[in-house]
Amino acid sequence: MSFSIKGKSCIVTGASHGLGLAIARHFAERGAYVMAADSDDKRLAEALAADAEAEDSRLRYFAGDLRQRLAQANLVSATIDAFDRVDVLVNAYRMVLPSKPGNPDEDAVEELLQQNLLTALRMTQLVSKRFVKQAEGSEDEGGVGCVINMSSIAARRTHPRLLAYSVSTAALDQMTRSMAVALAPDRIRVNAVSFGSVLTTSLNQAMNENEGYREDIVSHTPMGRIAQPSEVAEVVQFLASESAGFITGQVVTMDGGRSLVDPVGAPAH
Template identity: 65%
Template structure:
């Protein structure tokens, strides 16, 4: 199977670096039209480059936690490509939580970034997908893929807020999958373990000992490359997964087969 997404149009959020960037680049290489979306305009411009001679890639910069920004992102995508077939909610944030500090607002911040933003954009994009599919009696109307984490099930004590936001995102995935099934929109999530994302690179710079801990607690004995996730997301977005919805696909090198709660959950 080719898992083809050629000719499809995708919005990928969190596309300025790390996993989101790897997915957006991979989609473009596989023949999709891609809107790279993120807050960091400078990084987006650097990564996407001059698009005047390329009709398949565009970028959009803005604070995706704002409703108007999300609406403008969808409008920019439609202006550039006329439609949207795939949404990858890859805009994620990780920060520590102090469970005993009443002034710690990390849970609210992480729910806003990792859950609410994805939910609002999914609503907007789903409405567009439904409109595009009017008059069609078969075939998928669209695919939504959420980037989650094994932290939803295996957590480090200091990542309470992150774990809660990922668990909520997993349940949102299941609920939206049921709600949108009649409209032939599939919704799935990719829960990953240790991947060499931008945040993990930064963490390893100051905590070099984490690499050994991660590898020790991962049966396959290594940290994944972002491109390995991109290939899995391509499958979830393609017609090859046309009977797959509401699933949380785990890519973690076997990490969740073990049970060390105190191991870093990056």
């Protein structure tokens, strides 16, 4: 059995940049049909228009405020219209904001819980209903769909500037486990990938703007480097494949060993 996702219909949220974009492209290159979704219409079009317009493209994109239930429903409908079904949901619609824990007007908790947790939860609930509907009448005892959430090692660490991000990702990890148990009788798998530093455009920019930032990250990572987006995409592909058919409720950590030794004083970039 391989890690193939060829022919699967996938929704990838947060796909206008960063990990979401890397995962959407990676899936399409591996033969999956991909609906890449985000709220930033212009950025999404700039990132994916050429991919979507290619003659042999398996990729489409959808723009809408995914925090809103109507946009979520429209996204699923657009995916069905384009590909007839949904097999995989990747929740990568996430945000990192600095927090001031002592100030209720600047702690960012409500905003990040809405985007990082509730959007993923509502999308999971909505898509799981579609999974079940698609499986009606089938005698196949295999899985009917899977969800992969994008989390962070910040969920297990304490740093004041990351209060809201840490709380939202910790909640996302628990949601992953809870939904995995709840949806297992319907043969739906739910897992998460918890990552450390990944060389996305935003991290590159942060390192260019802050002297010593790269060295700070690398020095706190036992493997001595920063992960590539493609490495995260490969792990997500494995979790989406039939090879992971008996894996559910797991938060898979890929951080080069950082969470094993990282001191509280160094934020999880």
